[in-house]
Each structure stands twice: as structure tokens, then as C-alpha cells.
Amino acid sequence: MSTQISAEYVKELRSKTGAGMMDCKKALQASAGNMELAIETLRRKGLALADKKSGRITTEGVVESYIHAGSKIGVLIELNCETDFVARRLEFHRLAKDIAMQIAACPLVKYVSVDSIEEKIVVNETRIESEKEDLTNKPKDIRNKIVKGRVDKYLKEISLMNQQFIKKPEILIEELIKQHIALLGENIRVKRFEKFVLGDS
Structure with a gap:
């Protein structure tokens, strides 16, 4: 017999993960109402979906900037997705800003991934x-x-993808992007970035 899950509980899980209502309900039922286990289940499923999408072409996106307090460090980043619809989503813009902030906070980072070195x-x-x-x-x-x-x-x-996310150190930037792929339903990738440090040659 499946565990009865309230609509409010399903909505709470949806707000935490961005997964569909039915997926949230199934995950909560499978975990007997354990929120943390349900989140873990959805993350595993989401990351698997993200891996399938990782080969898809990304021609849309945004160029985002971040200027650190004091205006001595600045970052420009190009974050790509598949459609203009996702490129306009608030979650996508927040992701771009978070990654730009991450780059500013990591003095050693020079490359997007190990493969790009x-x-x-x-x-x-x-x-x-x-x-x-x-x-x-x-x-x-x-x-x-x-x-x-x-x-x-x-x-x-020196690789961005292997950095611990400053806002949530238990995940890497690579995993943060995969979570957004699962959330937004499209492939997302960092194409390039440039860091500017005042006085640097």
C-alpha cells in the first residue's frame, strides 16, 4: 500500500527541486514521505536526464557580468542553452550570475573544464x-x-567545473549546471569566460 502524501508536501518538494508534480509525488511515496530521500531520488533521476541532454546543441543563451564589491574584479561569462525561451528564464539568469560570481571568487580558475585545458x-x-x-x-x-x-x-x-559551489559547497559547479538542465529541460553549458583584475596585465 502506497504512502498517502499531502498536496502541500508535494508542492514543497517541487519548490525545492523544480521537478514535476507527479515525479515529486512518486518520489515521496517511494521514500515513505522522507523529504531528504525523495530529493536524493529526484536528483539522481534529474542528473541522469541531464547526462542524456549534454550532447544537444546550444546556440542561445546570455552574456552575464559580475563586478565584485570594490570594483576591482569583474567577470564576463557566456552561458548557452538550446532555446530563447529558456534563455529568458529567471532561473537561467540566476545560474549565469552565480557562475560569474564563482569565477570571481576562485583566483586559480582559468578554464571551463579539465577537457578544455x-x-x-x-x-x-x-x-x-x-x-x-x-x-x-x-x-x-x-x-x-x-x-x-x-x-x-x-x-x-584551475577548472571551473570542478569547483565547489560557493553558495552550496556540497556540490560542484558541474552538478549545479546538471541540476539546472534537469530543471529547465535543456542542455546548458559554459562556453567561455573572462576575468578582469584591476592592475593585472
Whole structure:
């Protein structure tokens, strides 16, 4: 026998996740009314849907700006989606603003994702790590593993998608975007960004 769920409870879950009413009701029934479990279920389902949409072409979107307090750091970002309808949605504009703010707050971030980092950066960083003195006397296989681990860590540090969202540190920017893909029903991607720091060359 399925658990009886009130309409108010379904609406509360919908407001928290952006999922459809029936999906919210089913998730609450499946979790016997446990809100946190229901949210987790919808997130898993939403992220799966987001992965399916990730290959779709994005030709619409917005160019958003963020100027940090004191006007010494500014960011311009191009966030793309599939249709002009979604590009006009308040949630989409908030996402663009949040990501621009994230970039301003992360001094090391230079690339959208690890995949977008040029090979010469990876090669150079691997060379630097390989020449560090603390690895000199280690066996080659151990040394290679340590170097790879350090390089992977560095690449994630300079990649936007691998940053913890400043407003909700338990999720990464990549997951934040996937949640909005699930919410808005379209593929969304950060095409490019530029950060301006006063006095920087």
C-alpha cells in the first residue's frame, strides 16, 4: 500500500527541486514521505536526464557580468542553452550570475573544464612535478603515480567545473549546471569566460 502524501508536501518538494508534480509525488511515496530521500531520488533521476541532454546543441543563451564589491574584479561569462525561451528564464539568469560570481571568487580558475585545458599545460605541469626533489629516490612506478595524482589535482584546481559551489559547497559547479538542465529541460553549458583584475596585465 502506497504512502498517502499531502498536496502541500508535494508542492514543497517541487519548490525545492523544480521537478514535476507527479515525479515529486512518486518520489515521496517511494521514500515513505522522507523529504531528504525523495530529493536524493529526484536528483539522481534529474542528473541522469541531464547526462542524456549534454550532447544537444546550444546556440542561445546570455552574456552575464559580475563586478565584485570594490570594483576591482569583474567577470564576463557566456552561458548557452538550446532555446530563447529558456534563455529568458529567471532561473537561467540566476545560474549565469552565480557562475560569474564563482569565477570571481576562485583566483586559480582559468578554464571551463579539465577537457578544455591545452595539452602543453598538462605536459609542462607533469615535467615540473617529475623534477621535484621529494620524488628523486622513489621507484619509477610510485613516482609516476604521485606525479599523475598531483597533476590531476592541479588541473581540477584551475577548472571551473570542478569547483565547489560557493553558495552550496556540497556540490560542484558541474552538478549545479546538471541540476539546472534537469530543471529547465535543456542542455546548458559554459562556453567561455573572462576575468578582469584591476592592475593585472
